[in-house]
Amino acid sequence: MSRVESAVGVAFAAEAPVLIVGAGAAGLCAALAAIEAGAEVVMLERDPVPRGSTALSAGLVPAAGTRFQAALGVADSPGLFAADIQRKAGGEADPATVDAVAAGAGPAVEWLADAYGLPFSVVDDFDYPGHSARRMHGLPSRSGAELVDRLRDAAERAGAALLTQATVTTLFAEPDGTVRGVEAERPDGGVERIGCRALVLACNGYGGAPDLVRRHIPEMEGALYFGHPGNRGDAALWGEALGAERRFMSGYQGHGSVAHPHGILISWAVIMEGGFQVDAKGERFSDETRGYSEQAAMVLKRAGGVAFDVFDERIAAVARQFEDFKQAEAAGAILSADRLEDLAALAKLPAGRLARTCSEVERLKASGGTDAFGRTFSAGQKLVAPFKAVRVTGALFHTQGGLAVDGSARVLRPDGTSLPNLFAAGGAAAGVSGSTAAGYLSGNGLLTAVVLGRLAGLAAARLV
Known part of the structure; x- marks a missing residue:
């Protein structure tokens, strides 16, 4: 069960400067960025091998203004991309987040290609609905499984510590919302408490929690769920307990x-x-x-x-x-x-x-x-x-609602101030699709996973 408890008097067996919950595309990109910025990183992943929602996708990241597009003669820009996102979302998406991901997607794709050898290419033989240019970047197999596997290999080579089969159940926080650490359960029933100076939630949405689906997106109650079963809404529940704002919970x-x-x-x-x-x-x-x-x-x-x-x-x-x-x-x-x-x-x-x-x-x-x-x-x-x-x-497939974040992926309260050391990306963060399924522009899920993950890792490293 997801819960937040007082950090007063809690002892931690180990400490990580930057602790990341979840090792899908968002968590792995956060880890790579944080390590590059000089921080030590520990990732906690509930599965035996990182897969998550990323592995169930086609692994396509929309990005504007890349050299991969230029090689094909595709004219595109972050401004055009941002306009496409907002048009599909009916103008509902947070402008700061839209601008951050539209501007950051191209550099993020080229960063992964140049620094870690991911062989991206543009899908150039058909158009995706809502996109004004061909900007879907994928790996040779056009599969999310290849993407998460390559990201995991890159993170491990970079020195990230990855603890698998570790399901985070509890966050320990100060009264002001500063998260001091987490508790994770092991398959044998054992628990580990790990302290942190910054926490990145890159874990999940809530598509695998029927009660939350019934509450927030009733039109999909009982529908085939094609997402990861671990998407139980932990991030949204933790954030709510810490006083964070949740946005677009009906989006998916x-x-x-x-x-x-x-x-x-x-x-x-x-x-x-x-x-x-x-x-x-x-x-x-x-x-x-x-x-x-x-x-x-x-x-x-x-x-x-x-x-x-x-x-x-x-x-x-x-x-x-x-x-x-x-x-x-x-x-x-x-x-x-x-x-x-x-x-x-x-x-x-x-x-x-x-x-x-x-x-x-x-x-x-x-x-x-x-x-x-x-x-x-x-x-x-x-x-x-x-x-x-x-x-x-x-x-x-996956939910698009989640914790409100700013342009650095810091989690926000309803008054617009940020929690002291909490970041969110991917399914944990509110996306840029607005409040309905119709607002989802192809690739929005991996867009916010990769770009907000990178931004979260950079900001967390600067904080520590």
Whole structure:
């Protein structure tokens, strides 16, 4: 159970100048930055091997103005990126945080590439919803597992101490909110108390806590949870007990394309390159291009929880750059047929309705038209045999609400003052997506994990 107790009279068996709870992308970037700034670092991770939400993602970090973009002739800037974030969030996101992450993302990606050898490249063969430029940077496998593994290796080589299978349950604090240390439980029931001079919460959101999901995002109650089970809301609960402000607790990232029942993420490239979704009647039910996050609720409500992505081999070739899609093909989740009626039979969809839906989509593509849902189709994306389909559902990936932070990732009170030595990044911090799933711009999760993690590590090192 997450709790905060008085530090008065508490003895600690060891002390770390900078203590980091969580070793996903946020915690590992914080560790690297703090070590570079001259601080000793200890990371506490509940899993046997750091994985977290990062490993479940595609590992893509949006960043503007990088040399990787320049090499492809992509014109972009932090200002344009910030505007895209705010437009998707409906202007709700904190401007200081938006400016900090938009300005810091490019330098952070190049820092990881130059200092630690992470081989980033830009996804350059399709556009993500809401982005005005191609700015999604990923590693060769386009997987979050590769990202977290490379970051862990870099942190260990840099000298960070990593204690795994250590679940932090308690923070010990002074009356003014200064955190003096933590208590962590081991699998055998043993406990360790470790003191600190600065604490970085890089641990989790609350997608794995059904009671908190029910309270803050009721539309996703009972939905497939595609995040890490350790996301139990510890950071938000600790922060609340310390008097911190919590923001956007109803914000989250969903995804409307998780292969069902296989439980494998299907890249939204299958939609953005000219595919579409139908319900069990073979009919479309929404503008899929608004974003994969808000599409989760659309699939759950309008399609009854099950939909089908319909696309073709050309689009599948684009999607194969993602390890998840290749896994879905290997698992037999991707159906394929040379005729639409045969595809309908494989998917158990009404052949006539699917054919009419596809015909209407192709008519709109030919004219560059806009449908009744508001989707505008691009010419030149006609589907041709062999046709593909995959049965999907909507899922909750991770929450975007959390502790309010400033541009240095310091945790804030409701009056705007900062807690003395507490920092937050990643799922522990309030994101830049506003209060709804519709505010989530592709990559916002890893954006705040990497950039706020780096900023938190730098600021914590300066403090100590």
